[in-house]
Amino acid sequence: MIEARNINKIFGEHQVLKNVSCSFEKGKTNLIIGQSGSGKTVLMKCLVGLFEVDSGTVIYDDRNFTTMNFEQRKTLRKEIGMLFQGGALFDSMNVEGNVMFPLNMFTSQPLTEKQDRVNFVLKRVNLENVNRLMPSELSGGMRKRVAIARAISMKPQYLFCDEPNSGLDPHTSGVIDHLIQEITEEYEITTIVNTHDMNSVLSIGDSVAYIYQGELWWKGNKETILHTDNKELNDFVFGTELTSRLKK
Amino acid sequence: MIKVFTTIGNYVLLMQKVFSRPQKRRIFWDQLMTEINSLGLESLGIVAFISAFMGAVVSIQTAYNITSPLIPMSMVGFTVRQSVILEFSPTVISLILAGKVGSRIASEIGTMRVTEQIDALEIMGVNSANYLIFPKIVASILINPVLIIFSMWMGILGGWVAMVATGLVSTNDFVQGIRIDFAGYTIFYAITKTVFFAFIISSVSGFYGYITQGGALEVGQASTKAVVFSSVIIILFNLVLTQLLLT
Numbered sequence: 001m002i003e004a005r006n007i008n009k010i011f012g013e014h015q016v017l018k019n020v021s022c023s024f025e026k027g028k029t030n031l032i033i034g035q036s037g038s039g040k041t042v043l044m045k046c047l048v049g050l051f052e053v054d055s056g057t058v059i060y061d062d063r064n065f066t067t068m069n070f071e072q073r074k075t076l077r078k079e080i081g082m083l084f085q086g087g088a089l090f091d092s093m094n095v096e097g098n099v100m101f102p103l104n105m106f107t108s109q110p111l112t113e114k115q116d117r118v119n120f121v122l123k124r125v126n127l128e129n130v131n132r133l134m135p136s137e138l139s140g141g142m143r144k145r146v147a148i149a150r151a152i153s154m155k156p157q158y159l160f161c162d163e164p165n166s167g168l169d170p171h172t173s174g175v176i177d178h179l180i181q182e183i184t185e186e187y188e189i190t191t192i193v194n195t196h197d198m199n200s201v202l203s204i205g206d207s208v209a210y211i212y213q214g215e216l217w218w219k220g221n222k223e224t225i226l227h228t229d230n231k232e233l234n235d236f237v238f239g240t241e242l243t244s245r246l247k248k
Numbered sequence: 249m250i251k252v253f254t255t256i257g258n259y260v261l262l263m264q265k266v267f268s269r270p271q272k273r274r275i276f277w278d279q280l281m282t283e284i285n286s287l288g289l290e291s292l293g294i295v296a297f298i299s300a301f302m303g304a305v306v307s308i309q310t311a312y313n314i315t316s317p318l319i320p321m322s323m324v325g326f327t328v329r330q331s332v333i334l335e336f337s338p339t340v341i342s343l344i345l346a347g348k349v350g351s352r353i354a355s356e357i358g359t360m361r362v363t364e365q366i367d368a369l370e371i372m373g374v375n376s377a378n379y380l381i382f383p384k385i386v387a388s389i390l391i392n393p394v395l396i397i398f399s400m401w402m403g404i405l406g407g408w409v410a411m412v413a414t415g416l417v418s419t420n421d422f423v424q425g426i427r428i429d430f431a432g433y434t435i436f437y438a439i440t441k442t443v444f445f446a447f448i449i450s451s452v453s454g455f456y457g458y459i460t461q462g463g464a465l466e467v468g469q470a471s472t473k474a475v476v477f478s479s480v481i482i483i484l485f486n487l488v489l490t491q492l493l494l495t
Contacts, residue, residue, distance in 0.1 A: 075373070082368065084367065088363060101372075106372075106373070
């Protein structure tokens with residue numbers, strides 16, 4: 001479980017996060033939703049330590065991440081996998097090199113064992129015979145799946161996904177969503193997904209936190225989100241032509 | 249002024265992160281070999297071309313300026329040797345490498361920054377500054393002196409070819425000039441300068457790449473800054489090192 005307690009983050013004179021407190025449960029797909037610029041990516045980067053919080057604490061299963069030094073964080077980060085918006089695959093390495101990178105860096109396993117693990121995780125994300133391809137030769141969906149494979153190669157306890165559906169067609173988005181949910185349940189990990197895609201919310205939102213102008217505005221799940229009387233959330237949820245028609 | 253001090257402070261802080269023990273020796277070794285190839289060996293062609301032609305030009309200009317019959321033609325070889333070893337190879341070639349290698353380092357690391365590849369390294373628990381910049385610095389420090397020695401050879405060779413081809417100076421005179429009052433210390437001076445310049449090129453370019461924020465436009469700007477500031481710092485240190493080592 002990951003807990004954010006009273007997180008504040010300020011850039012210059014602009015306060016991006018205002019006293020955000022939220023918990024993300026183990027074995028569930030926890031979604032952070034909100035409009036562009038609402039602060040959800042900043043919140044995720046604060047949770048993983050890419051941004052330092054100005055005040056507040058981040059707790060990983062009773063371990064205070066905020067007070068950890070560089071070495072302690074380094075140890076904890078081996079338990080973290082992250083899927084970035086664009087995949088963030090290393091351009092200079094092929095698919096196998098990308099997925100094997102954390103294993104090369106942090107384990108002393110023999111090469112055959114590492115290759116077995118790479119093939120296993122690639123198969124898990126439904127990618128086979130792509131080991132020798134370079135990132136530039138992959139489609140958007142394949143890049144995301146390779147990035148997921150890399151994120152789970154070290155058997156993480158925590159998985160962070162920053163807008164995993166951005167730039168993907170609805171079908172591929174669904175495939176990625178379900179893959180994230182399956183992996184979360186299969187390995188009992190704490191998964192946090194940043195998204196503004198309502199399809200994702202309704203299909204995998206075990207827990208949903210709505211961020212509005214830097215504040216935690218609402219918390220619920222995919223069942224309750226459609227029946228709330230929270231005006232700002234309703235504006236977000238039913239903000240598209242399709243969803244507003246469905247509501248009517 | 250505050251901005252200058254902030255930049256210097258950030259550079260020092262980054263170097264603190266860069267100069268730590270690599271996490272895996274094997275990976276560091278592989279990276280080092282790759283960087284020696286891409287930063288050094290791939291520059292051999294341009295170094296050879298520029299050195300040979302500059303050596304030729306220096307020798308022709310020197311021969312053209314010797315009008316007094318009291319000055320022996322062997323002075324052409326002597327002048328080419330001194331100018332190539334003392335200044336042309338270590339400084340001018342380093343400035344050219346600042347353009348070629350510096351822009352490459354800054355754009356490579358800058359692109360990794362804006363495409364979140366550096367964030368991905370950090371999330372994995374990798375010291376990204378050490379992983380990305382340290383092998384480049386070590387590779388530059390190791391391979392640049394080799395390039396400079398090669399440049400010296402090519403410069404003198406270019407000068408000799410130009411003299412033989414134009415018939416201005418005989419091979420005998422040219423070789424005699426090269427051998428007049430040769431002091432091995434000049435090579436030490438040139439190599440010392442080269443090592444300093446190699447560190448400046450790789451660390452300054454790595455710094456500007458690493459702090460890039462934004463997109464393609466900012467990567468281009470980082471690349472330009474890397475070349476400009478590396479060149480300016482090389483010129484300043486050239487004066488300081490010359491004062492320290494030759495007086």
